[in-house]
Structure formats: structure tokens, C-alpha cells
Amino acid sequence: MSYYNNIIISMLTLYFICLLFFLIPISILITYEINMLINLYYLSIKIKSEKNDIIVINLVKLYIRRRRWLFSIRLLEDSLSHNGNTNYYNYLGICYSTLQQYTIARYHYEQVLKIDPDNLMSLSGIAKLYILTNQSDKAFEAYMKILNIDPKDKSAKYNINQLMRSHNRDSRI
Incomplete structure (x- = not known):
């Protein structure tokens, strides 16, 4: 009987060793x-988090492209709910204006202008919206x-000239 007990014990020991391996x-x-x-x-x-706004903005730029x-x-x-970065509002304005949701786009640009009234990106975006909605003035x-704000802004100068030309053309008619 002791012989069988030794065999069983050695088998169990071998089993546990294999199991552990x-x-x-x-x-x-x-x-x-x-x-x-x-x-x-x-x-x-x-x-x-706030530290990674750059990652979010770069990802948004990729999606926009x-x-x-x-x-x-x-x-x-989603990012706006964590951090009210003005760049997020600007890019939302771009996305909504591209989808022809001009009212929503203008809302987002105006949110930036409430925080930073001299934000050129928002001013430019809202000016383009006004052109698209026939609000030339x-x-x-x-x-x-x-x-x-920036007297050297070529895009603004060009667009003002275009607006003046179209206004002169309309006044002749």
C-alpha cells in the first residue's frame, strides 16, 4: 500500500510541477x-486632456482633408465638453459651413469672438459666411x-475689392 501511495504522491507532484510550468x-x-x-x-x-489639444486639432485637420x-x-x-479651446469652435465653424449649416457655423464663430474678439480665423470664417448668405455689408x-487688426492681410484686401466690385456692378443695374 505504501508503494501505491508513493506513486500517487510522485504523480501528484509531477502533475503540479507540469501545471506550474x-x-x-x-x-x-x-x-x-x-x-x-x-x-x-x-x-x-x-x-x-488639455495637454493634448494639438493631437485633437491634428486629427481634426486630417479628417477635414x-x-x-x-x-x-x-x-x-466631445473635446469641447472637456476643454473650451477656441480652435475647436473655429474648426466646428469650418465643418458646419462646409455642410452648408450656416447658422450653426456662425454660432461657433461667434463663440470664439465672445472669448477673443480679435481672432482672425473666426473673423475670416464669419465674413465668408456672410458672403455665402448674401450679407455683403x-x-x-x-x-x-x-x-x-492685421493691415497686411492679403485675403481680406482681396475680398474687400471683390465686394466693392460686386457692389458697384449691382448699383449700375
Whole structure:
């Protein structure tokens, strides 16, 4: 009987040793994967933080170049809930104006102008919206404000000349 007990004990010992040789690598793999998931989670949180506005803006620029307006809008609106960066409002204005949602685009540009009245990107965007909605007088005012801030702005000068030409053409008719 003792012989069989020794065999059983040695078999159990061998079984546990083999089991440990398989379980240790598996537990290391599982620990590694859990660590990777935790790192990815913290990285996703980090992207939404204030320090990574550049990453969000670059991703939005990429979406805009690829004409993925709704992806851009979704990312920007999610980011706005975490951080009220004026660049987010400007890019939302660009996306909505491209989708011909001029009222919403103007709202986003105006949000920037409430925070920073001299923001050239918003002034330029809102001036373009005024042109698209046939509000030449308001567009002219916006371009004049741009020139007051930056007298060398060639785009504003060009657009003012275009507005004046079209106004002269319309007054002749």
C-alpha cells in the first residue's frame, strides 16, 4: 500500500510541477495584456486632456482633408465638453459651413469672438459666411475689422475689392 501511495504522491507532484510550468507563462501573458489595456486606457484619457489639444486639432485637420465632416464634428464636440479651446469652435465653424449649416457655423464663430474678439480665423470664417448668405455689408465690416487688426492681410484686401466690385456692378443695374 505504501508503494501505491508513493506513486500517487510522485504523480501528484509531477502533475503540479507540469501545471506550474504551464500556468506561470500563461499568468505572465495575462498580466502583460492587462498592463497593455491599462496603458491604452490612460492614453485615451490623456488624449482628451488639455495637454493634448494639438493631437485633437491634428486629427481634426486630417479628417477635414479627407472630407470626414461628421467625424470631425463628433471629435470636436466631445473635446469641447472637456476643454473650451477656441480652435475647436473655429474648426466646428469650418465643418458646419462646409455642410452648408450656416447658422450653426456662425454660432461657433461667434463663440470664439465672445472669448477673443480679435481672432482672425473666426473673423475670416464669419465674413465668408456672410458672403455665402448674401450679407455683403456684414462681410465688408468683418473684413475691415480684419484689416484693422492685421493691415497686411492679403485675403481680406482681396475680398474687400471683390465686394466693392460686386457692389458697384449691382448699383449700375
